[in-house]
Amino acid sequence: MSESESLDWRGESSAVAVLSFDVDAESPIVAADGRHADNAMAMSHQAYGPNVGVPRLLELLADYELPASFFVPGLTADRYPATVEQILEAGHEIGHHSYSHRSPLLLGTDGERADFERALAALERFGVKPRGHRAAGWEARWQTAELVIEHGLEYDSSLMGHDRPYRLLTAAGPLIELPVHWSLDDWEQYAFLPNPDIGRVIESPRKVAEMWKLELEAMRRHKGLFMLTCHPFLSGRPSRVEALREVIEHALSLDYKFMQAAEVAAQASLDPELPEQDHGPLDLDSQIFPRSDSPERR
Amino acid sequence: MSESESLDWRGESSAVAVLSFDVDAESPIVAADGRHADNAMAMSHQAYGPNVGVPRLLELLADYELPASFFVPGLTADRYPATVEQILEAGHEIGHHSYSHRSPLLLGTDGERADFERALAALERFGVKPRGHRAAGWEARWQTAELVIEHGLEYDSSLMGHDRPYRLLTAAGPLIELPVHWSLDDWEQYAFLPNPDIGRVIESPRKVAEMWKLELEAMRRHKGLFMLTCHPFLSGRPSRVEALREVIEHALSLDYKFMQAAEVAAQASLDPELPEQDHGPLDLDSQIFPRSDSPERR
């Protein structure tokens, strides 16, 4: 590798942030149970995301000329084509986020593959060939990374094994992981719905902005990747947009560079010092750690 | 439509707020299970609403000469007629809020209709013909809007598809929706009862006032309708009344105009720029999104 190609994953920047938006719309709700489609209120709660949240968040990004990455389930792409077009027109990245938002853990090997490919087909209808993948509910299986590699994507963004980009060493070869974390996600702070129960506490945007600003400061010191995950149906609400604005302005004041996830992954792939982790099933003694599903699965 | 009739939904105001109060009393508790009627403490917890909360909140409204909208379940009207009279004497709007507070999702088509009409009859005994409807637990079905239209009401206030008034395009014609949201509801912040479990965290009124004041500020910027929903059994407590006073004073300082929901709906119906949304069941592939109830329902 020539000197010019060898790079720290942060490039010339002292600190890097990615704003990622998971445009889930109805998918996580109907994935929990198809009968929730009868709940007009819950459906309207989710439709707010593409219809109101996305345009407002695109405006926020435009205010600061920031690039961002939108992870769009296939169901959302099918139901809200205009939303996909708006994101593309604004120049943002669109990533793979499953078709149905059902958990790979529930779908199993064949089901996950079918869902993965259905998602690619849905994005393909917009001419999008995603460079990155994010598992539904972040609930990746061990095989998920291999599916990502097999289909030629460049990175995954579902795991939490580090707070810097790292390299997964899988049976199918290496894969760049851009790690997420519960504490940098708006869902845990804002989501509330009793049925299905997607969360039970609604925090003030002031607390959320405070927490994320503390992490911006600390990640600068500890050289982490500030990968924020927001959901337009949650963070598109007025005072939450303004909290996000506050976080963005704080990041800019700390000299953070905002990048699309795919750009960060490309830089990370050239970094010879990138952390590496073996990626594959644990070897556990099933006598010591019994499985509740062992009779069914064998 | 003549020029004088065509209006922005906010009229001459730069920002609009509705104070809505859901006078649930015992209804949501006994709706969860009739046996909770044996729980004298839980019943007293709910009776506090009409007996103590409503008079105190009426006084607060009188302090600022504010109009408000009270959504009163039929059971409450039957059990607390003096409360209904007090609200009417103070000049506030009374809206439809079901009879039993049982979720339309559980009642089904015929059950919801029976409950809807029983609620109208209960209000009719006070000479009230409600202009607006709010579903129990906000859990409207797709058919709910059609029931509202069929019975000649002018607006619904149960959905979350926008944060401005919008027009539902239903099979039975258009309907004005004045959207609510979990984050502008006191229930998620204050409700606590272990049995039935109606909530498990009690926030400080300081946090609640802070959060709602942030939303007032941000909605002014993003042109939203500040539709606040409070429950007298919760927000009638002394320090919560004072938190609400703080929110009201902040709204007044930001030039918000307080209106009854029915007034806002009337103005919204004249706004040619009002957002519109198709309103009806999703077309989902039941192979991809299985329903847990499919064997029973067919």
Place this chain on the structure above:
Amino acid sequence: MSESESLDWRGESSAVAVLSFDVDAESPIVAADGRHADNAMAMSHQAYGPNVGVPRLLELLADYELPASFFVPGLTADRYPATVEQILEAGHEIGHHSYSHRSPLLLGTDGERADFERALAALERFGVKPRGHRAAGWEARWQTAELVIEHGLEYDSSLMGHDRPYRLLTAAGPLIELPVHWSLDDWEQYAFLPNPDIGRVIESPRKVAEMWKLELEAMRRHKGLFMLTCHPFLSGRPSRVEALREVIEHALSLDYKFMQAAEVAAQASLDPELPEQDHGPLDLDSQIFPRSDSPERR
């Protein structure tokens, strides 16, 4: 009634506070399930109350020469006689708080009576004849108030129908109620135990002190009885004792008078303006509000 006997329930004071302590020790945990007695950690968590919390709280009360009311389950009295003696020696009131801390709703009519009388016998062994009663978990049944009257106690403190003392009009005659509320209880703020699940969020004493100070201020304005309920196993922890000290000092700065519950009840019984509420079962249509237990109970 002569003029000298007729009193506002607050007497000469402009604001009244009661510090009540429920000395539950192991009772609510083993009441949830007898097998939790095998959990040595959970048992130690509860034993902290009488062993460490009570002496420390008695010291806090002594610092300000404040009277207080301790509600002591019979099981606690049997297991920790020295704790009962310490409370009595310090001159505080001891009230009835059930024997087992099992919910009256689960015990049923005969079971509740047996438990009620077992509790009286346990206190009797210390020469204590309680003047007031508080139901386990505040889960009073309609019959509970009649048991209280029948056994000659002067007040109950389990309900939430008002925030001032009020008179329950029961089939067995009137009874003074000194109402409690979830928001003036330390359990909802501090209790955490996964198994049995007694709570899942631990708040900062700073938040708790802030919330209670706001209620002190607002109750002064709205003329409520500040009835605080603390549990020595929770509020006996160092920083929580200091938060309680902060609340006490705030109350004193607002000219609150601290009284024992029995004293307040005695004054309330002389107040001709005391609010009154009918106390008895609701008349509900069981078709509209079905009971999950109707087949078993009939």
Place this chain on the structure above:
Amino acid sequence: MSESESLDWRGESSAVAVLSFDVDAESPIVAADGRHADNAMAMSHQAYGPNVGVPRLLELLADYELPASFFVPGLTADRYPATVEQILEAGHEIGHHSYSHRSPLLLGTDGERADFERALAALERFGVKPRGHRAAGWEARWQTAELVIEHGLEYDSSLMGHDRPYRLLTAAGPLIELPVHWSLDDWEQYAFLPNPDIGRVIESPRKVAEMWKLELEAMRRHKGLFMLTCHPFLSGRPSRVEALREVIEHALSLDYKFMQAAEVAAQASLDPELPEQDHGPLDLDSQIFPRSDSPERR
């Protein structure tokens, strides 16, 4: 006992703190159910502890030259030998924290013994003979203390019967207890994972630092042992490390002495004034406190 041997457990210090770290890694997750080992995300979430959290926390400790105590489950020792070596090289104490992190309450008498000895063997492979024990999930049974004594360890740190070191009087003799508490644990503040559900609320590090600083101040006044329990997979995140730094600096400003748990236990064993508590099963009436498991267990 000669005068020179007789010591207050705090030695010459006015206040004592122990920083303890439970290096759980995957153990609590796979202990909940072996099938969670299929969840690559959850596994990565836990692997962050030894791979990222521990080195970062060791650096924090080195910044202030502080001693600390690491409780390491056998499974973690087997899977992350380099982590164990790093802790030892930095001079910190390693304590017994079970092998599997399964609750003693579920393992039963024989299962707990087997797990206890498997854990000793795992640490033995590093030449570690632990001086102290902490039960998995703190869920000690009554017999646990006897296992600790039988195997020659000097202290336990799983119970909550006091907030100072105390002496358990067991059937097998006395044992020093260094008590823990939910409010001095990072799990309740930071842990979030939906499946298995290990927690549902994520607090700001600012709140956590505030709460722990209040406890530092109050424990100084009330002469408690500040025993903090952190988990590297949680508190190793950047802004949480910085919150811990803030707590450490506050403790130093209050003249706290930081010690390893084993050192505190050694001093406590010489303190003739140490609180003592009987340690053994409760004598409960099973008619009054029925057990849900009584048919199965007899």
